[in-house]
Amino acid sequence: MLSRVAERVYWLARYVERAENTARMVMSFHLVALDMPKSVPLTWKNLVAVTGKEDIFEEHYQREDERNCVKFLLADHYNPSSVSSSLKSARENVRTTRDLVPSEAWEIVNELYLFARDNLDSGLGKRGRYQFLTEVVQRCQTLTGLLAGCMSHDPAYDFIRLGRNLERADMTSRQIDAGALRLLKRPEGDAAGPYEGLLWTGILRSQSGFQMYRQHVKRRINGVDVVRFLLQDIPFPRAVAHSLDYVRGAIERLPRNEVPLRLALQARRHVLKAEVDQLIDDDRLHDFIDALQQEIAGLHGAIVDTWFALDRAA
Amino acid sequence: MSIDWKSYDPSPFYDELIAAPGKPRPVARKLMEYLSSLDDRELQVRKQAADHAILEMGISFTVYSEGENIDRAWPFDIVPRVIPKREWEGVQAGLVQRLTALNLFIDDVYNDQRIFRDKVLPKYVLNKSRNFREQCRGIRPPHGVWAHICGSDLVRDRDGTLYVLEDNLRVPSGVSYMLENREVTKRVFPEVFENSSILPVDEYPTQLFDMLAAISPRPQDYPEIAVLTPGIFNSAYFEHSFLAQRMGAELVEGADLVVGDDDCVYMRTIEGLERVDVIYRRIDDDFMDPEEFNPDSLLGVPGLMRAWRNGKVGLANAPGSGVADDKVIYAYVPAMIRYYLDQEPVIPNVPTYLCVNEKDQAYVLDHLDELVVKPANESGGYGMLVGPQASKKQRTEFAQLIKKDPRNYIAQPTLNLSVAPTLCDESLEPRHLDLRPFVLQGVRTDVTAGGLTRVAMRKGSLVVNSSQGGGSKDTWIVDEED
Numbered sequence: 001m002l003s004r005v006a007e008r009v010y011w012l013a014r015y016v017e018r019a020e021n022t023a024r025m026v027m028s029f030h031l032v033a034l035d036m037p038k039s040v041p042l043t044w045k046n047l048v049a050v051t052g053k054e055d056i057f058e059e060h061y062q063r064e065d066e067r068n069c070v071k072f073l074l075a076d077h078y079n080p081s082s083v084s085s086s087l088k089s090a091r092e093n094v095r096t097t098r099d100l101v102p103s104e105a106w107e108i109v110n111e112l113y114l115f116a117r118d119n120l121d122s123g124l125g126k127r128g129r130y131q132f133l134t135e136v137v138q139r140c141q142t143l144t145g146l147l148a149g150c151m152s153h154d155p156a157y158d159f160i161r162l163g164r165n166l167e168r169a170d171m172t173s174r175q176i177d178a179g180a181l182r183l184l185k186r187p188e189g190d191a192a193g194p195y196e197g198l199l200w201t202g203i204l205r206s207q208s209g210f211q212m213y214r215q216h217v218k219r220r221i222n223g224v225d226v227v228r229f230l231l232q233d234i235p236f237p238r239a240v241a242h243s244l245d246y247v248r249g250a251i252e253r254l255p256r257n258e259v260p261l262r263l264a265l266q267a268r269r270h271v272l273k274a275e276v277d278q279l280i281d282d283d284r285l286h287d288f289i290d291a292l293q294q295e296i297a298g299l300h301g302a303i304v305d306t307w308f309a310l311d312r313a314a
Numbered sequence: 315m316s317i318d319w320k321s322y323d324p325s326p327f328y329d330e331l332i333a334a335p336g337k338p339r340p341v342a343r344k345l346m347e348y349l350s351s352l353d354d355r356e357l358q359v360r361k362q363a364a365d366h367a368i369l370e371m372g373i374s375f376t377v378y379s380e381g382e383n384i385d386r387a388w389p390f391d392i393v394p395r396v397i398p399k400r401e402w403e404g405v406q407a408g409l410v411q412r413l414t415a416l417n418l419f420i421d422d423v424y425n426d427q428r429i430f431r432d433k434v435l436p437k438y439v440l441n442k443s444r445n446f447r448e449q450c451r452g453i454r455p456p457h458g459v460w461a462h463i464c465g466s467d468l469v470r471d472r473d474g475t476l477y478v479l480e481d482n483l484r485v486p487s488g489v490s491y492m493l494e495n496r497e498v499t500k501r502v503f504p505e506v507f508e509n510s511s512i513l514p515v516d517e518y519p520t521q522l523f524d525m526l527a528a529i530s531p532r533p534q535d536y537p538e539i540a541v542l543t544p545g546i547f548n549s550a551y552f553e554h555s556f557l558a559q560r561m562g563a564e565l566v567e568g569a570d571l572v573v574g575d576d577d578c579v580y581m582r583t584i585e586g587l588e589r590v591d592v593i594y595r596r597i598d599d600d601f602m603d604p605e606e607f608n609p610d611s612l613l614g615v616p617g618l619m620r621a622w623r624n625g626k627v628g629l630a631n632a633p634g635s636g637v638a639d640d641k642v643i644y645a646y647v648p649a650m651i652r653y654y655l656d657q658e659p660v661i662p663n664v665p666t667y668l669c670v671n672e673k674d675q676a677y678v679l680d681h682l683d684e685l686v687v688k689p690a691n692e693s694g695g696y697g698m699l700v701g702p703q704a705s706k707k708q709r710t711e712f713a714q715l716i717k718k719d720p721r722n723y724i725a726q727p728t729l730n731l732s733v734a735p736t737l738c739d740e741s742l743e744p745r746h747l748d749l750r751p752f753v754l755q756g757v758r759t760d761v762t763a764g765g766l767t768r769v770a771m772r773k774g775s776l777v778v779n780s781s782q783g784g785g786s787k788d789t790w791i792v793d794e795e796d
Contacts, residue, residue, distance in 0.1 A: 002570050003582040096546050099555050099565065103372060155584060255585045310572075310582035 001155045005100060007308040008093045009156050012101075013163030015090035016109070019083045019116075020140035021171040025050065026073055027133040028206030030126075033066075035198055044069035050178040051081050067124070075120050083136060084120065087113045102150045105143060112139040155254060162250040162303065169243035170296050172207060176230050176240075177289040179203045179223070200226045207238040227285070228276045240292070244268040247299070260302040267295040317350050317357070317742060322735060324744040328474050330395050330734040341398040341792050344510050348503070349393070354740065361737055364392045364502045373494045375780055376549045385552075388491060389785035391736045392502055395747060395767045399513065399793040405468070405476060405751070406761040408660030411651060413464050413753045416481060416638045418654040420460040423637055424450045434653045435646050438670075442721045443643070444691045445484070445636030447599060449606050453623060455632050456529045459755050462630040463522070463594075465489070465765075468661070468749045470732035477664045477729070479748065481647070483631060483639040485596050488766040489518060489752045490553040491786055493560075495766070499788040511793040513763035518752070519560035522594075525756035526561075529628035530591040537591040539563040540581065542571070544597050544613045549781065554596050563594070573617030579627045592628035593618075599633050641690040641724045642668055665727060669720040678716065678725040682709045685725040687716065700776060702728055731776055734787070736769055746770045748778050749789065764789030 025047060033042050045064040048057045053072075056079055061068045074083045091113040098106050116136060122128025123136075144164070151157050179200065200221050204210040213221075213229050216236070233239040248264045251257050271292065279285045320336040331342040338346040352360070365387070374385040397405075422429050423440065430437045440446055465486030467479040496515050500507060523539065530537035543554035545567050558565035564581060571590065572580050580587035595602060601611040603618040621627045637643070645666040648659045667674040667685070678685060687699040699712045716723045733744035751765030767787040768778035778784040 001584045002564060002566065003584055004567065004570050006584050099559065307584045310587060 003308050003310055005097055006155070006159045007304075008097045009100065010159040010163040010303070010308075012090050012093035012097065012109075013160040014167040015086045015093065016140050016143055017164045017167040018081055018171065019086035019090065020137050021168065022051065022073055022081065022083050022086065023133045023136040023140075024206045024208075025171075025175065026070060027130065027137075028202045030070075030129055030133075031205070032199060032202035036195060040195055046178050048072060050174045051079075052174070053079055053081055070129075071124055074123050083123075084116060087116050097156075100156050102146060104146055104150070108139060108143045108146060112136070112143075115139070158250040158253050159307075162247055162254075165243040165246040165250070166296065166300060166303075168238060169240045169247065170293065172230055172238055172240050172243065173289050173292050173296070175203055175206065176227055177286060179227070196223065197221045203230070209236060209238060212236050224277050224280055227280070231274065231276065232272055241268060241271050244271060254307070256306060260299060260306055263295065263299045263302050267292065267299060270295065317352070317354075319346065319350065322742055322744070324733050324735075326472065327730055327744060327746070328470055328472050328732040329744060330397075330470070330732055330747070331393075332735070339396075341794055342396045345394065345396060345506055345790075348506050348509075357737065360502050361392050364390060364498050367498045367501050368494075371494065371497065372552075373491070373498075374552050376547070376551060377781065388494065389771065389780065390495060390498060391745075391769055391771075391785050391787045392499070393735050393737055393742065394499060394503075394788040394790045395734050395749075396790045396792055397764065399791050399795075402763070402791045404660060408478075409464075409466060409751060409753050409761050410759045411655065411657060411660055412466065412478065412481070412647060413461065413755050413759065415647065415651040415654050416464070416483065417459050417461055417755060419643075419650050420632075420635055420638050421454070421458050422654075424453060424460075424634060429650070429653060432653070434649050435643075438721075439640070439642050439646075440637070443637055443640050445599065445634070445639060447634035447637070449619060450632070450634035453632075456628070457757055459529075460632040461635040461638065462525055462529070462632075462755055464753045464755070465750045466753065468751065468765075469664070469729055472730040472732075474732075476661060478647075478661050479664055480641065480644060481639060482750075484598060484636040485550075485631070486750070486752065487550040487553050487596075488750055488768075489762070490556040492752070492762065492764070492766040492789070493518060494556075495786055495788040513791040513793065515763050517760075518754075518762055519557065521754050521760045522557065523561040523563070525754045525760075526563075526592045526594055526628065526630055528756040529630060531625050531628060532591055534591075538581075538589060539592045539594065540566045540571075540590050542566055542568070542593050542595040542597055542615075544568075544601070548596075550596065557594070564590075566590075566593075568597070568611075568613045568615050571615040571618070573615060573621050577617070577621050577624045577626045579615070579618065579621050590627060592630070594630050599636060602633060639691075641666070641688055642670065642721065645724065664729065667725040669716050669723040669725065674725075675716065675720055678723075679713055681725075682713060684728060686728050687712055687723055687725045690722050690724060700728065703776075728776075734767075734769070736771070736785075736787075738771070738773075743773065745773070746776050746778070747787065763791045 029047055036042055044066045048054055048069055057072050060078065072079055076082050077085055079085060091109050094101060094106050094109045119132055123132035147160055200223060201210060204213050204226060207230065209230065217225050217229055219225055229236065230239055232241045234241050234245060236242055244264060244267055248268060251261045251264050274288060279288050323335050324332055331339060331346065333339050368387050368390060373388040375388060377386055419429065429435050461483040463486060465482040465488060468476050469479045470476050492515060526539050527537045539561065541554050541558040541563050543551060543565060555565055566581060570581055572582065574580055579590045581590050597613055600608045602614045603616060604611045604614050605616045606619040619633060622629045645668055648663055651657055651659045667678050669675045669678055683701045685701045689697045699708060731746040731748065733746050735742040736745040747767050747769040749765050749767050752762045754760045767789045769785045769787055770776055770778045771783060771785045
């Protein structure tokens with residue numbers, strides 16, 4: 001398989017997953033915000049912080065209000081991670097690999113891109129937001145289902161799985177971090193206390209994890225258990241450990257995989273053996289997630305070096 | 315109401331299917347009877363089935379418009395064009411003869427240049443040839459073949475004579491549409507295939523693969539073959555990807571390839587660097603290797619010429635083949651056939667005036683309203699003047715162009731291109747067409763059974779290029795003796 005083609009399907013999967021996760025995040029925050037009493041200030045800027053693009057945001061906006069943050073996350077073309085930008089990049093990547101993926105994949109991505117472009121306004125306003133975001137998430141899932149069900153599970157598919165799961169691990173860990181920042185390091189006198197459960201529920205919901213948490217954890221919603229669930233629950237497909245498990249599985253089937261495989265196994269081990277309650281008690285969760293994200297970035301670098309970047313002459 | 319062939323009148327042109335109103339040519343009799351059995355509604359149903367098949371099979375070509383590349387569905391007419399097998403055998407022999415002579419010529423141009431010394435061709439044509447490559451001097455590719463894939467355009471005049479209009483020796487395209495047209499027609503008119511003996515066309519990808527494998531520098535069972543495309547924005551990208559898939563070859567872009575210090579060509583793959591034996595390149599010479607040709611090209615592969623020159627990779631067509639793809643040199647092909655093969659040409663050339671000759675130029679300038687003037691090195695129907703249809707202003711402009719650069723212009727009489735019944739809106743009407751057969755030359759030479767028939771969909775138009783509103787038809791070579 002050509003390196004160029006492998007890189008394109010890998011990024012196709014990453015961008016689609018990024019669009020889906022960003023849409024999920026905005027939706028859950030939107031719903032939480034509607035539940036919160038006026039006296040509890042919600043900072044939309046936290047969502048921008050989750051995506052790690054605060055610097056770009058600050059270059060373009062003075063006010064950190066809902067309107068600007070949502071616009072930044074959904075629409076802005078100068079935010080390379082906005083839903084719009086992600087879908088545009090996904091479309092370019094599938095466009096140039098149309099021979100490889102089922103032809104419906106191109107149609108789904110192209111129509112999704114056009115849908116998002118033509119309906120952005122309803123996503124920005126409060127009234128149409130829920131519907132817009134639901135539609136984006138559903139169409140992303142349609143693509144995932146199509147590829148899983150109709151594409152040969154060949155190396156190209158392994159690169160798609162690799163991209164999707166690495167992106168998912170990254171996004172979920174960012175959300176845990178944001179939740180922790182907001183809730184676990186609460187300054188004295190913060191009024192959010194009684195609403196903590198509501199916020200954690202929101203985070204679970206953004207990952208479609210509320211019901212699964214209920215079924216499998218069987219305890220009332222609390223920070224430690226939610227972090228543990230989203231970080232370490234192997235059966236839950238949006239948990240970091242699960243995603244890294246799939247990353248490992250995809251890497252195992254690819255050639256010349258020593259370095260990426262070692263890094264993937266290492267990241268997975270670190271996630272599974274983390275003692276979440278200790279990390280929270282010692283106020284070290286943020287540092288832990290920081291280190292985890294560096295591991296994920298390092299793994300991406302190893303994937304690029306191993307399979308995509310072959311600039312060294314023979 | 316079914317088709318009334320008596321009201322279909324192709325005169326004054328030669329019709330491929332009809333000898334006279336109401337009277338089909340013998341080779342088209344079964345097809346015409348069948349078409350007559352369909353009523354208008356049924357004919358429309360078949361047309362819709364064809365349109366649907368084209369969409370479903372994803373047969374498209376790319377046009378650049380409004381700042382974006384758009385994939386258009388391939389324009390296709392359901393009424394096939396039919397040629398008797400006996401006539402076609404003569405055409406095939408003529409095409410083999412022609413490409414053999416052309417390859418002997420190219421090899422001669424880059425080596426001994428006997429043909430100039432013997433004064434069969436004036437040397438000046440070379441000095442001003444835009445596609446002559448000094449870098450190819452002294453090279454002898456395997457089997458002495460430079461142009462492995464040739465698409466020659468054939469046209470039929472009013473009296474029924476077939477002429478070669480031009481030879482495309484650089485990167486001729488269209489063969490994928492020939493194959494797809496047949497697939498579509500089999501879906502639309504399966505009944506006719508049952509009752510007549512129509513030669514199949516689908517061997518082409520296998521023949522292409524075998525020809526490419528035969529120029530591999532490493533004789534082995536599984537040569538690594540790649541189709542080199544300029545990329546998705548190229549108008550023929552569909553074909554590049556189609557041929558790669560049908561041959562089981564890798565579809566690569568310039569950036570996928572690298573030439574090593576050992577002069578071998580490698581693909582960048584997830585397994586590491588993999589050696590490539592043969593490249594079917596669909597990129598013009600100019601863009602192929604920035605080290606030797608256009609240094610700004612991002613499409614090519616630095617060092618590709620070096621690899622080829624040192625025999626480490628097979629290239630089809632060989633760089634420099636385009637030297638014979640020049641309309642001035644075209645005029646000398648009959649002379650070439652006599653010179654190299656000591657044979658009379660089987661298929662005649664269209665009479666051609668070379669503006670570089672004073673006498674010819676004077677004639678051309680005097681008869682611009684009757685002639686078609688073409689630049690020597692363009693393809694795709696660009697930059698030409700169709701005298702009888704041009705305005706006075708256009709003719710004056712062309713007269714100046716000719717005087718400024720006579721070597722770059724040739725002129726030919728306006729042929730009365732043959733027509734065939736074509737489904738236009740509701741009824742069948744005569745439309746002009748040509749034919750592009752494809753010839754493969756390696757150790758052996760293969761000619762497609764038929765080729766790509768291109769049809770000018772606009773009434774009275776002679777321009778068949780798909781980039782300029784042309785359509786296409788399936789081409790049947792029918793064995794009447796069966």
